[in-house]
Amino acid sequence: MSASWGSQILRLTEVSKTYATGSLEVAALREVSFTVEAGEYLAIMGPSGSGKSTLMHILGCLDVxxxxxxxxxGQDVTGLSEAELAEIRNARIGFVFQQFNLLPTLSAWRNVALPLCYSGTPAAERRERAVAALERVGLGDRIDHRPGELSGGQQQRVAIARALVTDPSLLLADEPTGNLDSASTEDVLRLLDELNDSGRTIALITHEADVAARARRTLRIRDGRLEDLVTSGVGA
Structure with missing residues (x-):
């Protein structure tokens, strides 16, 4: 698979990750290579211990x-400093986690605005962009609610709005439905479908086949190696 950098969001070339504990070395990833094009919706599947979380951390510039x-x-981020990686994470990558990671004392819009605080965005613009992001995920009437006043599905939509507020190149979702009931799971997956339909590039980590089936392409990983690439799901 090849593409010009104009349409390519990321490229991994023979990426390996080894962790050392004393004299013991554990290979978490073994020569993983693939690309993701702009506008793709990719699911990464694998059992516990397969290396998918390590892969997610590297994709999110949380590890090298x-x-x-x-x-x-188009930028080689492999050798960047921690400060440079932090800047890339804040500007180019939006994260959605299983645990929501919302601050309980802050309103929905203030939670969403947090990434903009780190980039020095003026206060009035922070609120405007946060409210717009919440409206995008269907929570325009909940902007002043705190996380404890929202359902699990609504909290995850707040987390998605927070991930979108910087207009990132890539949306990374790590088991985003893992703490949700079936109805809330469907709501969140439908929102991810809509975001991808509008052109957002999404990489989703999951161990659930029905969640992965919503993506347009599935990458399977086992024992740190890619097994296959499967085109499937709603976008097939």
Whole structure:
């Protein structure tokens, strides 16, 4: 699979990750190579211990490979400093986690605005963009509610709005439905479908086949190696 950098969001070339504990070395990833095009919806599946979480951390610039190259929008991020990686995370990547990671004392819009605080965005613009992001995920009438006043599905939509507020190149979702009931799961997956339909690039980590089936392409990982690439789901 190849593409020009104009349409390619990320490229991994023979990426490996080894963790050392004393004299013991554990290979979490083994020469993983793939690309993701702009506008793709990719699911990454694998059992516990397969390496999918390590892969997610590298994609999100939360960790760096032991060897190989990771390029994000044409930039090799493999050798960047922690400060440079933090800047890339805040500007180019939106994160959605299983645990929501919302601050309980802050209103929905203030939670969503947090990434903009780190970039020095003026206060009035922060609120305007946060409210717009909440309206985008269907929570325009909940902007002043705190997380404890929202359902699990609504809290995850707040987390998605927070991920979108910086207009990132890539949306990374790590088991985003893991703490939700079936109705809330469907609501969140439908929202991800809509975001992808509007052009948002999404990489989703999951162990659930029915969740992965919503993506347009599935990457399976086992024992740190890619097993296959499957085109499936609603976008097939």
């Amino acid at each position: 490979p032991t060897s190989g190259v990771y390029e994000l929008a």
